[in-house]
Amino acid sequence: xxxxxxxxxxxxxxxxxxxxxxxxxxxxxxxxxxxxxxxxxxxxxxxxxxxxxxxxxxxxxxxxxxxxxxxxxxxxxxxxxxxxxxxxxxxxxxxxxxxxxxxxxxxxxxxxxxxxxxxxxxxxxxxxxxxxxxxxxxxxxxxxxxxxxxxxxxxxxxxxxxxxxxxxxxxxxxxxxxxxx
Amino acid sequence: xxxxxxxxxxxxxxxxxxxxxxxxxxxxxxxxxxxxxxxxxxxxxxxxxxxxxxxxxxxxxxxxxxxxxxxxxxxxxxxxxxxxxxxxxxxxxxxxxxxxxxxxxxxxxxxxxxxxxxxxxxxxxxxxxxxxxxxxxxxxxxxxxxxxxxxxxxxxxxxxxxxxxxxxxxxxxxxxxxxxxxxxxxxxxxxxxxxxxxxxxxxxxxxxxxxxxxxxxxxxxxxxxxxxxxxxxxxxxxxxxxxxxxxxxxxxxxxxxxxxxxxxxxxxxxxxxxxxxxxxxxxxxxxxxxxxxxxxxxxxxxxxxxxxxxxxxxxxxxxxxxxxxxxxxxxxxxxxxxxxxxxxxxxxxxxxxxxxxxxxxxxxxxxxxxxxxxxxxxxxxxxxxxxxxxxxxxxxxxxxxxxxxxxxxxxxxxxxxxxxxxxxxxxxxxxxxxxxxxxxxxxxxxxxxxxxxxxxxxxxxxxxxxxxxxxxxxxxxxxxxxxxxxxxxxxxxxxxxxxxxxxxxxxxxxxxxxxxxxxxxxxxxxxxxxxxxxxxxxxxxxxxxxxxxx
Numbered sequence: 001x002x003x004x005x006x007x008x009x010x011x012x013x014x015x016x017x018x019x020x021x022x023x024x025x026x027x028x029x030x031x032x033x034x035x036x037x038x039x040x041x042x043x044x045x046x047x048x049x050x051x052x053x054x055x056x057x058x059x060x061x062x063x064x065x066x067x068x069x070x071x072x073x074x075x076x077x078x079x080x081x082x083x084x085x086x087x088x089x090x091x092x093x094x095x096x097x098x099x100x101x102x103x104x105x106x107x108x109x110x111x112x113x114x115x116x117x118x119x120x121x122x123x124x125x126x127x128x129x130x131x132x133x134x135x136x137x138x139x140x141x142x143x144x145x146x147x148x149x150x151x152x153x154x155x156x157x158x159x160x161x162x163x164x165x166x167x168x169x170x171x172x173x174x175x176x177x178x179x180x181x
Numbered sequence: 182x183x184x185x186x187x188x189x190x191x192x193x194x195x196x197x198x199x200x201x202x203x204x205x206x207x208x209x210x211x212x213x214x215x216x217x218x219x220x221x222x223x224x225x226x227x228x229x230x231x232x233x234x235x236x237x238x239x240x241x242x243x244x245x246x247x248x249x250x251x252x253x254x255x256x257x258x259x260x261x262x263x264x265x266x267x268x269x270x271x272x273x274x275x276x277x278x279x280x281x282x283x284x285x286x287x288x289x290x291x292x293x294x295x296x297x298x299x300x301x302x303x304x305x306x307x308x309x310x311x312x313x314x315x316x317x318x319x320x321x322x323x324x325x326x327x328x329x330x331x332x333x334x335x336x337x338x339x340x341x342x343x344x345x346x347x348x349x350x351x352x353x354x355x356x357x358x359x360x361x362x363x364x365x366x367x368x369x370x371x372x373x374x375x376x377x378x379x380x381x382x383x384x385x386x387x388x389x390x391x392x393x394x395x396x397x398x399x400x401x402x403x404x405x406x407x408x409x410x411x412x413x414x415x416x417x418x419x420x421x422x423x424x425x426x427x428x429x430x431x432x433x434x435x436x437x438x439x440x441x442x443x444x445x446x447x448x449x450x451x452x453x454x455x456x457x458x459x460x461x462x463x464x465x466x467x468x469x470x471x472x473x474x475x476x477x478x479x480x481x482x483x484x485x486x487x488x489x490x491x492x493x494x495x496x497x498x499x500x501x502x503x504x505x506x507x508x509x510x511x512x513x514x515x516x517x518x519x520x521x522x523x524x525x526x527x528x529x530x531x532x533x534x535x536x537x538x539x540x541x542x543x544x545x546x547x548x549x550x551x552x553x554x555x556x557x558x559x560x561x562x563x564x565x566x567x568x569x570x571x572x573x574x575x576x577x578x579x580x581x582x583x584x585x586x587x588x589x590x591x592x593x594x595x596x597x598x599x600x601x602x603x604x605x606x607x608x609x610x611x612x613x614x615x616x617x618x619x620x621x622x623x624x625x626x627x628x629x630x631x632x633x634x635x636x637x638x639x640x641x642x643x644x645x646x647x648x649x650x651x652x653x654x655x656x657x658x659x660x661x662x663x664x665x666x667x668x669x670x671x672x673x674x675x676x677x678x679x680x681x682x683x684x685x686x687x688x689x690x691x692x693x694x695x696x697x698x699x700x701x702x703x704x705x706x707x708x709x710x711x712x713x714x715x716x717x718x719x720x721x722x723x724x725x726x727x728x729x730x731x
Binding site for chain 1: 228236237396519565568570571574
């Protein structure tokens with residue numbers, strides 16, 4: 001894998017390891033694990049998705065989407081609430097790689113960040129439905145509650161200047177409890 | 182099952198009050214609720230799964246599995262909706278219903294809101310009508326709701342309001358930063374701002390403490406139980422009488438009738454999914470506008486082949502909610518102080534009296550926003566993604582104010598709830614099918630309201646603004662749903678009389694927002710509560726032990 005200019009991307013090995021740790025921490029109590037520690041995605045899908053998410057929320061002096069756990073969040077939900085979006089992700093990510101190969105001769109993850117921006121922009125034009133889905137889920141994973149595996153250490157809230165843990169009230173950040181039912 | 186005096190279907194804003202009023206008067210009551218009973222311990226502060234942001238489902242029901250509805254769009258194409266999707270037009274399914282997790286604005290409607298047709302005339306194609314009751318009829322019951330539920334605020338200086346005999350029982354919460362920014366701006370514009378009345382303790386009240394002003398308010402159960410709904414006020418009182426039994430996770434299937442055409446009880450599915458029958462002398466339907474209509478329409482029999490109370494094809498019509506419009510203002514200084522509930526200041530100068538417009542609505546600043554709510558509310562020209570979007574979030578998350586309000590909708594008879602011919606819920610019952618839209622004049626009013634919100638923000642110093650005045654292609658009923666069992670004097674054009682009693686069946690009542698003829702330019706909760714007290718009073722007064730005084 002090529003090094004990246006912005007210096008925020010993981011190598012494949014580091015990324016898979018990070019996913020495995022994140023995935024295991026999230027999935028306490030869940031039995032079935034497949035490849036690489038992801039609940040639903042394959043390693044290649046996870047990398048392609050990370051590339052897409054990281055163009056939607058790139059790093060500045062605060063982390064990019066995947067560093068904040070967005071891929072962990074989306075993967076986690078694809079095995080749960082977002083089961084209905086599995087096909088969209090499977091097909092959409094495959095299409096993203098196909099577009100990358102056609103235009104630049106490599107998979108999405110292997111492109112420079114500028115090339116990735118072009119591809120993600122092309123997906124937005126050509127498959128708006130899939131792009132909007134990824135965009136929405138990326139924002140959820142980055143700006144939403146840390147309990148679902150994204151927004152690691154409430155990093156986006158700190159970025160926006162919100163006190164974490166909150167000044168008022170209990171800190172209800174307990175990964176072992178599932179959503180209220 | 183032992184026969185009781187009354188079965189109340191739905192333990193929400195209205196049903197809880199009816200149960201309390203009837204059981205306090207000595208009647209035996211069974212209160213059925215399809216959802217669970219949550220408490221402040223169920224406040225999970227989950228930004229993605231609550232009752233307002235439902236990306237990962239509704240925190241307080243209904244759950245996505247087995248509870249579909251059908252929404253018909255402008256082209257007549259039906260879409261199956263999940264409860265967590267906006268088009269579902271959801272209201273919470275739990276004890277307290279919306280009042281467990283609402284923002285808790287507690288408005289009285291204005292006297293003109295009960296006389297919309299007399300005030301403006303009905304626009305062509307609309308079903309705009311007057312209520313058969315007036316503000317004055319309801320005033321004592323507004324007061325009762327304010328004191329029993331517990332409302333904080335101060336409208337003593339507000340010129341645009343109906344007369345009141347007593348002030349609100351609690352003072353408003355101290356002003357937050359948005360209040361301090363918006364108040365002088367409103368006064369410069371010649372408006373009359375005042376604190377939003379809230380069903381929220383600002384001081385200890387009803388044996389519970391005050392609001393601690395956290396960030397997780399609208400959409401969440403209150404962590405310190407300072408938000409006042411039926412679940413922590415009237416329902417515990419009803420149960421304490423010993424005359425009321427609350428059965429949760431019980432889904433009403435139909436109102437049973439005898440061969441003389443009177444109701445004899447309710448058939449429902451209990452928590453284990455078993456079909457049960459609860460015999461009763463009277464039935465009160467308080468399931469909110471969509472589900473109340475659905476229950477009446479589902480209660481078919483030889484005498485009522487089109488559903489109960491539906492002899493003139495009125496049940497389910499005139500569905501309405503509110504058309505929310507407004508603006509976001511972006512500032513070059515911090516407006517965010519992390520102090521809930523956020524919504525704090527309102528004007529009702531624009532509810533009535535604009536030439537050429539049939540009404541208007543209140544404008545207020547929005548509840549405190551969580552970051553996920555701001556991602557699509559960035560200044561015009563901000564890219565939808567990428568570094569520029571992230572930096573806009575960093576720049577403006579703490580530097581924006583949202584002013585918006587519920588434009589009073591002009592109802593139409595075509596906006597309606599029917600039973601879907603094919604889609605069933607998990608109990609095998611036909612689901613609600615929602616079709617039609619409100620009168621298009623509503624959108625003209627909404628646009629003017631948004632421009633007024635924008636002007637207020639600019640006066641307050643906004644550098645730029647973003648107008649939100651969409652034109653929804655379906656009815657926007659949601660938590661403010663109303664109108665489907667219209668109250669009226671004429672049995673041919675309404676479903677219930679002024680006491681919320683079915684014209685067709687004298688021992689069946691519909692007591693909830695279904696009876697609203699029009700829905701005011703305000704959040705409807707306090708009006709729903711006032712009507713529940715009003716109708717319960719009439720019911721208890723006319724009740725003779727086995728039947729009704731004629």
